[in-house]
Amino acid sequence: MTQKTVTETVETKTGGSAKRWRIPRHVIVFLAPAVIIYTLFMVYPLIDSLRLSLYSDEGLFVGLDNIRELFPGGNLSSSFWNALRNNFVFFAFHFFVQNPIGLLIAVLLTQPGLRGRGAYRTLIFGPTLLSVVIVGFIWQLILSPLWGLVETPLLGKTATALPTLSLMSVWQYIGIPMMFFYATLVGIPEDLLEAARVDGATGWKIFWKITFPLLLPMIGIISIITYIANLNAFDLIYSVQGALAGPEFSTDIMGTLFYRSFFGQQLQIGSTAVGATVATAMFVVILIGVLVYLFGFQRRVTTYEL
Amino acid sequence: MKRTNWAIVLLAFALVVAACGGDDDDAATTTAADSGATETTAAAPAETVELTIESWRNDDLAIWQDTIIPAFEAANPGIKIKFEPTAPAEYNGVLSTRLEGGTAGDLITCRPFDASLELFDQGHLASLNDLGGMSNFGDVAKSAWITDDGSDVFCVPMASVIHGFIYNKTAFDELGLSEPTTEDEFYALLDAVAADGNYEPLAMGTTDQWEAATMGFQNIGPNYWQGETGRTGLIAGTEKLTDPAYVETFTSLAKWADYLPSGFEAITYPDSQNLFTLGRAAVYPSGSWEIGLFNEQADFEMGAFAPPVKTSGDTCYISDHTDIALGMNAATSHPDEAKVFLDWVASSEFSSLYANALPGFFSLANEPVSLDDPLAQEFVSWRDECESTIRNSYQILSRGEPNLENEMWAVSASVINGTLTPEDATQRLQDGLDAWYTP
Structure with a gap:
């Protein structure tokens, strides 16, 4: 759509030599709703929260003073870096556990001769549709040392709490990479695999030489979606461990840190300045990740037309 | 709940946009308030x-x-x-x-x-x-x-609410126990319940953190820091959180770990409430705010005792918050x-x-x-016997970052979990306070 607009406008520009150049009306009409809504509800608040991070709570311009608090020597430094580290651990679990298993399930689901394909697909995708609160509550009960099946307080130890929560989230969202991979896999023409088989390739070799390269762009997209979603995560941790993300902040991620600083917690008074600062930091971290993906991966990966 | 809020905000915003195009922020808030009010009327x-x-x-x-x-x-x-x-x-x-x-x-x-x-x-x-x-x-x-x-x-x-310990009278009668008044009696009692094995001595967990701080630290603490003397001392700067009174409070709190249900690190506040009202625990460290719910849910008789004092005859202090x-x-x-x-x-x-x-x-x-x-009468009767105070982190001391109340939650939970010593805990609280507070 954007591509088309650009070429069209370029054509109008070069073609209409005498006439004054103007954007065709239908382009404006079609773009307007999205542009207005995005600007109003996404772009404007985003820019405004970036702006807020440069001001104190009293509305005075303080430049980068708020941001400085996030770095060593600042008041927020230890909680911020702790949250960032935890957030990357949370992401690592999704990247190294959720996505490979999602791919494995998708590959299994596309095996010829599999019975009950639809049922498996629905069941595995099901948890994704559940409310996080329900998922958190059910798992909390399952893992409860009092009423549940596990004696060890997995959610209560600093060493195990974050991995446990990450795996809960993996359990819930595994359907998403699975669906993406599944859609790509069924799109791979049978002739390619047939030809490989004729050439004497085995199942494993076919996967690595044919299927995997064709999946690579999708793996990239899923990785970046996972990255953005995980860095913005909040709800599961909040519903299971509360805003203080215990024990000892071992499950504190950027989302919960932001919630505490912006909305406050028990006696802690919320602060727009600190909240906006944490939000800005989240934005920057996500932006860096997206840039790394765009320039480090997406531009280099070969996409095949099938 | 949040959805509804968003819907209202969205609606208000849409109205503003429709009505006055790009007006300033004040207009947006008044319209939002107006539309909220019209809805109510x-x-x-x-x-x-x-x-x-x-x-x-x-x-x-x-x-x-x-x-x-x-x-x-x-x-x-x-x-x-x-x-x-x-x-x-x-x-x-x-x-x-x-x-x-x-x-x-x-x-x-x-x-x-x-x-x-x-x-x-x-x-x-x-x-x-x-x-x-x-x-x-x-x-x-x-x-x-x-x-x-x-x-x-x-x-x-x-x-106001008064802190204290609620106990299961049936369990006490069965085991021949009576209300403790001193700390030694309190731990002897918990030992006796533990030895019997039919009841959990103390029903509490540390997952939600606030229990450790509110039902633990702020409950037994006033006897150590002598109520208002200690509380106002902290505000005035004449006392420090590293003083022996606070270390002793945490030392006593750390002992609770032996009497809590196994896996208490992952037991939440509702879990411990249920554990007690189901009659599976002897003592519930808490406060008077539980009475209403417990009367409704527990089918055994309950009693209450004030936080035990160090030696018999000491003035007792209660948190009457x-x-x-x-x-x-x-x-x-x-x-x-x-x-x-x-x-x-x-x-x-x-x-x-x-x-x-x-x-x-x-x-x-x-x-x-x-x-x-x-x-409730039992709780309120302590007002005559003991000196009243309020939770020490509530006035003035939780205005800055790191927030003292939040720190107390985290630290109290860690002390009971055994991952932080009482000395380190008090040091961390005082350091956090020093970072922004000058008396």
Whole structure:
């Protein structure tokens, strides 16, 4: 759509030599709703929260003073870096556990001769549709040392709490990479695999030489979606461990840190300045990740037309 | 809940955009407030005014609807009251968002001290200096909802809660135990329960962290730091959190780990409540706010004892915490009706209704209220035997970052979990306080 607009406008520009150049009306009409809504509800608040991070709570311009608090020597430094580290651990679990298993399930689901394909697909995708609160509550009960099946307080130890929560989230969202991979896999023409088989390739070799390269762009997209979603995560941790993300902040991620600083917690008074600062930091971290993906991966990966 | 908020904000925003294009922020807030108000009035018949109460006490919904509101509405036919509670943990966040957005209710349930003071300073709570009913309250009662210089009082005190230990009388009788008064007796008792093995000695977990701090640290602590002496000492800077009193409190708290159910690190507040009301635990460290729920859920007889003192004959101190009050949204469109209701809240009729409907929430009014509930009577009787104080982190000391109250939650939980020594815990609290507070 954007591509088309650009070429069209370029054509109008070069073609209409005498006439004054103007954007065709239908382009404006079609773009307007999205542009207005995005600007109003996404772009404007985003820019405004970036702006807020440069001001104190009293509305005075303080430049980068708020941001400085996030770095060593600042008041927020230890909680911020702790949250960032935890957030990357949370992401690592999704990247190294959720996505490979999602791919494995998708590959299994596309095996010829599999019975009950639809049922498996629905069941595995099901948890994704559940409310996080329900998922958190059910798992909390399952893992409860009092009423549940596990004696060890997995959610209560600093060493195990974050991995446990990450795996809960993996359990819930595994359907998403699975669906993406599944859609790509069924799109791979049978002739390619047939030809490989004729050439004497085995199942494993076919996967690595044919299927995997064709999946690579999708793996990239899923990785970046996972990255953005995980860095913005909040709800599961909040519903299971509360805003203080215990024990000892071992499950504190950027989302919960932001919630505490912006909305406050028990006696802690919320602060727009600190909240906006944490939000800005989240934005920057996500932006860096997206840039790394765009320039480090997406531009280099070969996409095949099938 | 959040969805609805968003919907209202979206709607208000859309209206503003439709009406006045790109106007400034002030217009947006007034319109949002207006539309909220129109909604409220539109729902009620023409002459009656409906007032909404914001509260975190969702446990009390039935009591408000069945007892308190009907009593008020019968006497004031022109005013309808709607009680709209939010989950306790979300209340502060939700409330400040609603106040900012102009969608908050007419009457605001006030947290004690700084949380409400901040709302008053921001202009969200109205000053109640001219409210007649305020004369029913003494200075101590008002202390939690007054400006530092004492010039403005902004919430009508409703109730305080008293910390202590609730126990299962059946279990005590069965094991031949009696209420402990000293710390040695307390631990001997827990040992006896543990040795018997039929009951968990103490029902508590550390997942939610606030239990460790509120039901543990703030419960037994006043006996160590001598109530108000220690609390005001901290504010004045004459005492430090690293003083022996605080180390001893944490040392005692650390011992609790042996008596808590196994896996207590992952036991939540509702878990421990259920554990106790199901009759599986002997002692529940807590406070009077549990009485109402426990009376309803437990089918055994309960008793209560005050936090044990170090040696027999010591003065005992209890945390008699000014906990809850009611203020008026400065932006309400019905200030007169709201004041009528607040005046009624300050009256002895309300005190007695409230204190008896919610045993465990003790009236702060000068006029004594007679209580029917035996457990509540037990709690309130300690006011005569012991010195009262409030939680030491609530006034002034939690205004900065790192927040002392949050730190106390985390540190108390870690001390019980055994991941932090009492000395390190107090050092961390004092360091955190020193980072921003100068007495």
